[in-house]
Amino acid sequence: MSFFKIVAVAVLAATSTVAQAETKSVATGGANPAYVGAGVGIPSVAYGSSSLAVKLFGGYKINQFDIKEAGKLDLAIQGEYIDFGSSSAHGASWSQSGVAVAAVASWVIPRKWAPWADEKVAVLVKAGGARVAYSSNNGFDYTATGLTQGIGADYNFNSQFAARAMLEYFPGSYSVHGISGVFRF
Numbered sequence: 001m002s003f004f005k006i007v008a009v010a011v012l013a014a015t016s017t018v019a020q021a022e023t024k025s026v027a028t029g030g031a032n033p034a035y036v037g038a039g040v041g042i043p044s045v046a047y048g049s050s051s052l053a054v055k056l057f058g059g060y061k062i063n064q065f066d067i068k069e070a071g072k073l074d075l076a077i078q079g080e081y082i083d084f085g086s087s088s089a090h091g092a093s094w095s096q097s098g099v100a101v102a103a104v105a106s107w108v109i110p111r112k113w114a115p116w117a118d119e120k121v122a123v124l125v126k127a128g129g130a131r132v133a134y135s136s137n138n139g140f141d142y143t144a145t146g147l148t149q150g151i152g153a154d155y156n157f158n159s160q161f162a163a164r165a166m167l168e169y170f171p172g173s174y175s176v177h178g179i180s181g182v183f184r185f
Contacts, residue, residue, distance in 0.1 A: 032159055032184035033061040035076075039164065041178025043084045051085035053176050059104060071110035071119075078104045078126070084174060092136040098170060100148045102128025120157075124166065126150040132172045146171030160184050 036058040043053040059078030066072055084096035106122040114121070130148035135141040152166030162182040169175050 035059055035061075035182050035184040037164065037180045037182040039166075039178050039180025041166075041168075041176040043087075044175045044177070045084075045087055045089075045173055051087070053082060053084045053178065055080060055082040055176075055178060055180065057081070057180070069110075070107075071113070072108045074106045074108070074122075076104045076106070078102050078128075082170070082176070084132070084170075084176070092138045092140070094134055094136045096132055096134050096172070096174070098130050098132035100128055100130035100170070102126045102130075102148055102150075106154060120155060122154040122156065124150070124152045124154060124164070126152075126166070126168065130170050132170055132174065134172060144170075144172035154182065 037056070039055045039057075041053040041055065043051075057078055057080035059076045061074050061076045063075045064072055065075075078101070080100045080102070082098055082100070084098070087094045087096065104124060104126045106124045108119055108122045109117040111117070111119050127147070127149045129146070131143060131145045133141070133143050148168065148170050150166050150168035152164060152168075154162045154164050156162045160183060162184070164180040164182050165178070166180070167175065167177055
Protein backbone atom coordinates (compact mmCIF):
# COMPACT_ATOMS: atom_id res chain seq x y z
CA MET A 1 0.00 0.00 0.00
CA SER A 2 1.46 3.38 -0.96
CA PHE A 3 2.16 6.10 1.59
CA PHE A 4 -0.54 8.35 0.16
CA LYS A 5 -3.17 5.58 0.45
CA ILE A 6 -2.18 5.05 4.09
CA VAL A 7 -2.43 8.80 4.75
CA ALA A 8 -5.84 8.94 3.01
CA VAL A 9 -7.16 6.08 5.16
CA ALA A 10 -5.75 7.74 8.32
CA VAL A 11 -7.34 11.09 7.41
CA LEU A 12 -10.71 9.46 6.73
CA ALA A 13 -10.53 7.54 10.01
CA ALA A 14 -9.55 10.70 11.89
CA THR A 15 -12.32 12.69 10.21
CA SER A 16 -15.01 10.20 11.23
CA THR A 17 -13.60 10.05 14.76
CA VAL A 18 -13.39 13.85 14.91
CA ALA A 19 -17.03 14.16 13.84
CA GLN A 20 -18.05 11.85 16.69
CA ALA A 21 -15.68 13.51 19.17
CA GLU A 22 -16.95 16.98 18.30
CA THR A 23 -20.47 16.05 19.37
CA LYS A 24 -19.12 14.62 22.61
CA SER A 25 -16.86 17.66 23.15
CA VAL A 26 -19.72 20.14 22.68
CA ALA A 27 -22.05 18.07 24.86
CA THR A 28 -19.53 17.81 27.71
CA GLY A 29 -18.28 21.38 27.46
CA GLY A 30 -14.83 20.49 26.13
CA ALA A 31 -12.77 23.57 25.30
CA ASN A 32 -10.58 24.28 22.28
CA PRO A 33 -10.22 20.86 20.62
CA ALA A 34 -8.57 22.18 17.41
CA TYR A 35 -5.08 23.68 17.29
CA VAL A 36 -2.46 25.02 14.90
CA GLY A 37 1.19 25.74 15.49
CA ALA A 38 4.50 26.84 14.06
CA GLY A 39 8.01 26.31 15.26
CA VAL A 40 11.71 26.19 14.60
CA GLY A 41 14.28 23.59 15.46
CA ILE A 42 17.81 22.39 15.09
CA PRO A 43 17.91 19.33 12.85
CA SER A 44 20.51 16.64 13.31
CA VAL A 45 21.32 14.31 10.46
CA ALA A 46 23.49 11.20 10.37
CA TYR A 47 25.62 12.78 7.63
CA GLY A 48 26.90 16.31 7.03
CA SER A 49 25.60 19.50 8.58
CA SER A 50 22.20 21.11 8.42
CA SER A 51 20.56 24.53 8.84
CA LEU A 52 17.47 25.59 10.80
CA ALA A 53 14.25 23.55 10.43
CA VAL A 54 10.79 25.14 10.21
CA LYS A 55 7.57 23.30 11.07
CA LEU A 56 3.85 24.01 10.56
CA PHE A 57 1.24 21.73 12.12
CA GLY A 58 -2.40 21.40 13.02
CA GLY A 59 -4.44 18.91 14.93
CA TYR A 60 -7.66 18.00 16.63
CA LYS A 61 -8.18 16.52 20.08
CA ILE A 62 -10.36 13.48 19.49
CA ASN A 63 -10.72 12.23 23.05
CA GLN A 64 -9.93 13.08 26.65
CA PHE A 65 -9.62 10.49 29.37
CA ASP A 66 -9.99 11.56 32.98
CA ILE A 67 -7.86 9.15 34.98
CA LYS A 68 -9.08 9.65 38.55
CA GLU A 69 -5.79 9.77 40.43
CA ALA A 70 -3.43 10.38 37.54
CA GLY A 71 -4.83 13.48 35.80
CA LYS A 72 -6.03 13.89 32.24
CA LEU A 73 -4.84 12.15 29.10
CA ASP A 74 -5.69 13.77 25.75
CA LEU A 75 -5.45 12.05 22.37
CA ALA A 76 -5.15 14.11 19.17
CA ILE A 77 -4.55 13.53 15.47
CA GLN A 78 -1.94 15.90 14.03
CA GLY A 79 -0.80 16.69 10.49
CA GLU A 80 2.46 18.51 9.88
CA TYR A 81 4.81 19.91 7.27
CA ILE A 82 8.47 20.34 8.09
CA ASP A 83 11.24 21.96 6.08
CA PHE A 84 14.55 20.61 7.34
CA GLY A 85 16.49 23.38 5.60
CA SER A 86 19.60 22.60 3.62
CA SER A 87 22.56 20.42 4.41
CA SER A 88 25.85 19.49 2.82
CA ALA A 89 27.44 16.08 2.64
CA HIS A 90 29.81 14.23 0.31
CA GLY A 91 30.39 17.30 -1.86
CA ALA A 92 26.69 17.95 -2.52
CA SER A 93 24.12 20.40 -1.18
CA TRP A 94 20.82 18.88 -0.09
CA SER A 95 17.36 20.23 0.68
CA GLN A 96 14.86 18.20 2.66
CA SER A 97 11.18 18.58 3.51
CA GLY A 98 8.42 16.26 4.58
CA VAL A 99 4.86 15.66 5.70
CA ALA A 100 3.57 13.53 8.55
CA VAL A 101 0.35 12.33 10.17
CA ALA A 102 0.62 11.25 13.79
CA ALA A 103 -1.31 10.49 16.95
CA VAL A 104 -0.28 12.74 19.83
CA ALA A 105 -1.00 11.76 23.43
CA SER A 106 -0.59 14.41 26.13
CA TRP A 107 -0.76 13.85 29.86
CA VAL A 108 -1.49 16.90 31.99
CA ILE A 109 0.55 16.61 35.18
CA PRO A 110 -1.92 16.84 38.09
CA ARG A 111 -1.48 19.51 40.76
CA LYS A 112 -1.23 16.93 43.57
CA TRP A 113 1.79 15.29 41.88
CA ALA A 114 3.61 18.51 41.10
CA PRO A 115 2.19 21.67 42.70
CA TRP A 116 4.69 23.78 40.76
CA ALA A 117 3.13 22.61 37.48
CA ASP A 118 -0.32 23.89 38.52
CA GLU A 119 -1.87 21.66 35.80
CA LYS A 120 -0.23 23.81 33.11
CA VAL A 121 2.46 21.31 32.08
CA ALA A 122 1.72 18.34 29.81
CA VAL A 123 4.06 15.55 28.71
CA LEU A 124 3.65 14.61 25.01
CA VAL A 125 4.32 11.45 23.02
CA LYS A 126 3.88 11.34 19.24
CA ALA A 127 3.85 8.39 16.80
CA GLY A 128 2.81 8.19 13.16
CA GLY A 129 3.91 8.01 9.54
CA ALA A 130 6.05 10.45 7.57
CA ARG A 131 7.42 10.96 4.10
CA VAL A 132 10.59 13.01 3.62
CA ALA A 133 11.85 14.11 0.20
CA TYR A 134 15.57 14.71 -0.30
CA SER A 135 17.02 16.49 -3.32
CA SER A 136 20.60 17.42 -4.13
CA ASN A 137 22.31 19.85 -6.44
CA ASN A 138 23.92 16.96 -8.33
CA GLY A 139 20.57 15.48 -9.42
CA PHE A 140 20.37 12.66 -6.90
CA ASP A 141 16.92 12.71 -5.29
CA TYR A 142 15.17 10.19 -3.09
CA THR A 143 12.24 9.83 -0.71
CA ALA A 144 12.19 8.15 2.70
CA THR A 145 8.88 6.86 4.05
CA GLY A 146 8.54 5.46 7.53
CA LEU A 147 7.73 6.10 11.15
CA THR A 148 7.96 9.41 12.94
CA GLN A 149 8.01 9.60 16.69
CA GLY A 150 8.68 12.20 19.32
CA ILE A 151 8.59 13.18 22.96
CA GLY A 152 8.16 16.60 24.48
CA ALA A 153 6.23 18.92 26.75
CA ASP A 154 3.67 21.72 26.56
CA TYR A 155 3.45 24.68 28.90
CA ASN A 156 -0.09 26.10 28.77
CA PHE A 157 -0.13 29.85 29.34
CA ASN A 158 -3.93 29.86 29.12
CA SER A 159 -6.68 27.82 27.43
CA GLN A 160 -5.70 29.13 23.96
CA PHE A 161 -1.90 29.42 23.87
CA ALA A 162 0.91 27.01 24.75
CA ALA A 163 4.65 26.70 24.17
CA ARG A 164 5.89 23.29 23.05
CA ALA A 165 9.35 21.73 23.16
CA MET A 166 9.86 18.46 21.25
CA LEU A 167 12.53 15.97 20.23
CA GLU A 168 11.29 14.29 17.04
CA TYR A 169 12.63 11.58 14.75
CA PHE A 170 11.85 11.29 11.03
CA PRO A 171 12.64 8.75 8.29
CA GLY A 172 16.03 9.22 6.63
CA SER A 173 18.08 9.61 9.82
CA TYR A 174 16.74 13.01 10.86
CA SER A 175 16.03 14.21 14.37
CA VAL A 176 14.89 17.71 15.32
CA HIS A 177 15.10 19.51 18.67
CA GLY A 178 12.50 22.25 18.39
CA ILE A 179 10.24 24.78 20.03
CA SER A 180 6.79 25.81 18.82
CA GLY A 181 3.89 28.04 19.64
CA VAL A 182 0.47 26.35 19.76
CA PHE A 183 -2.83 28.22 19.32
CA ARG A 184 -6.05 26.41 20.24
CA PHE A 185 -9.48 27.35 18.94
